[in-house]
Amino acid sequence: MPKEIYDLGEIPDLGDVPERMFAELIRPERYGEPNEAFAREDVPVPEIGPRDVLVYVMAAGVNYNNVWAALGLPVDVIAARQKKGEKEDFHIGGSDASGIVWKVGKDVTSVKVGDEVVTHCGVWDPDCPLIAAGKDPMLTPTQLIWGYETNWGSFAQFTKVQDHQCLPKPPELSWEDAAAYMLVGATAYRMLHGWAGNVVSPGDAVLIWGAAGGLGSMAIQIAKAAGADPVAVVGGEDKFEYCKKLGAVGVINRRDFNHWGMLPHWKDDAAYREWMGGAKKFGKAFWEALGEKRSPSIVFEHPGEATIPTSVFVCDTGGMVVICAGTTGYNATLDLRYHWMRQKRLQGSHFANDDQAKGINDLVIAGKVDPCLARVFDFSETGACHQLMRENRHPNGNMAILVNARKRGLKNLSETRAAPSSS
Numbered sequence: 199m200p201k202e203i204y205d206l207g208e209i210p211d212l213g214d215v216p217e218r219m220f221a222e223l224i225r226p227e228r229y230g231e232p233n234e235a236f237a238r239e240d241v242p243v244p245e246i247g248p249r250d251v252l253v254y255v256m257a258a259g260v261n262y263n264n265v266w267a268a269l270g271l272p273v274d275v276i277a278a279r280q281k282k283g284e285k286e287d288f289h290i291g292g293s294d295a296s297g298i299v300w301k302v303g304k305d306v307t308s309v310k311v312g313d314e315v316v317t318h319c320g321v322w323d324p325d326c327p328l329i330a331a332g333k334d335p336m337l338t339p340t341q342l343i344w345g346y347e348t349n350w351g352s353f354a355q356f357t358k359v360q361d362h363q364c365l366p367k368p369p370e371l372s373w374e375d376a377a378a379y380m381l382v383g384a385t386a387y388r389m390l391h392g393w394a395g396n397v398v399s400p401g402d403a404v405l406i407w408g409a410a411g412g413l414g415s416m417a418i419q420i421a422k423a424a425g426a427d428p429v430a431v432v433g434g435e436d437k438f439e440y441c442k443k444l445g446a447v448g449v450i451n452r453r454d455f456n457h458w459g460m461l462p463h464w465k466d467d468a469a470y471r472e473w474m475g476g477a478k479k480f481g482k483a484f485w486e487a488l489g490e491k492r493s494p495s496i497v498f499e500h501p502g503e504a505t506i507p508t509s510v511f512v513c514d515t516g517g518m519v520v521i522c523a524g525t526t527g528y529n530a531t532l533d534l535r536y537h538w539m540r541q542k543r544l545q546g547s548h549f550a551n552d553d554q555a556k557g558i559n560d561l562v563i564a565g566k567v568d569p570c571l572a573r574v575f576d577f578s579e580t581g582a583c584h585q586l587m588r589e590n591r592h593p594n595g596n597m598a599i600l601v602n603a604r605k606r607g608l609k610n611l612s613e614t615r616a617a618p619s620s621s
Contacts (some may be wrong), residue, residue: 259294
């Protein structure tokens with residue numbers, strides 16, 4: 199018989215499910231800085247439905263969405279779910295995981311107990327009529343991000359996912375490496391491979407903002423694997439070598455420019471001329487970094503408000519600016535003359551569907567994309583690593599948290615059972 203609850207790293211017999219589990223969770227009364235918002239508690243192990251999978255979590259990835267969850271801003275995720283009828287007064291975050299399939303619902307055929315998996319964070323109602331009609335699941339109103347918009351994420355000993363979220367764990371990766379790449383990797387994959395007519399192709403020049411971060415580090419490698427020429431934009435020369443090692447053909451320091459922000463009104467001749475001078479200077483810097491006078495076919499965007507005017511201006515005729523976030527703000531401005539006359543595309547992009555998640559996973563398995571894991575934290579440091587991200591003091595690349603994995607470097611269940619605890 200399984201115990202009521204197991205210590206971290208105390209691995210039950212395969213398939214034995216305890217009643218309770220430990221989780222680093224958030225409650226409304228703790229909303230605020232991540233250091234204070236997260237706390238370890240024991241809660242019931244979630245029940246699974248016919249198409250769900252219970253995963254024993256070895257490691258979890260760290261993403262900015264659970265900084266937002268900790269703050270309770272811009273959305274109170276707990277109140278939003280309770281408004282829909284859910285009863286839990288807590289949030290278990292975590293939108294990336296590696297682990298073991300521990301239990302499956304009665305209708306699950308794609309995975310079995312004992313499979314070693316990574317999970318992507320796209321969830322949706324498989325019975326949605328739009329999906330039945332062959333539409334992209336990411337375009338349905340039922341789509342949510344697991345571990346942020348849903349509960350029972352990866353910052354716990356067990357997590358509940360839908361069956362289609364599970365993908366094979368790359369066998370050569372440690373649990374922590376395998377937990378680090380899927381959210382940012384699949385997001386970047388959709389941005390670069392998901393929009394017919396502007397799919398990254400051999401020889402394309404690609405401009406990548408925030409290239410030393412988790413998202414950008416994936417984008418450089420995905421573009422390089424497609425035979426494109428990625429040019430990285432970063433916030434300091436200390437990041438140049440990192441981006442070049444990932445495959446960037448050149449790097450631009452955004453601090454060499456001061457024209458960032460919303461576009462001045464076109465009637466303000468002096469301010470507009472000043473902005474245009476900065477945008478042209480940036481375009482010239484792109485040519486120099488690329489090594490030839492050619493504009494980017496794809497601009498990989500996520501800063502938003504501060505950079506969109508320049509991104510649209512420097513994008514090539516018939517090219518695409520594809521954006522998945524607005525880290526500097528949401529009010530995007532652009533000069534429509536350059537947009538329509540040069541027939542450029544401004545494309546929104548949000549996470550990924552199953553095929554796109556498989557696409558990035560296949561590149562990782564093939565060794566063409568590295569997870570770029572920069573730092574690993576203990577489970578007790580869940581709040582601390584989110585605080586680093588909140589303060590923009592996190593390292594280049596990605597971060598992960600050990601959950602049930604006993605120490606770093608373990609790659610499978612048998613190794614993990616045999617390993618002594620790092621504590």
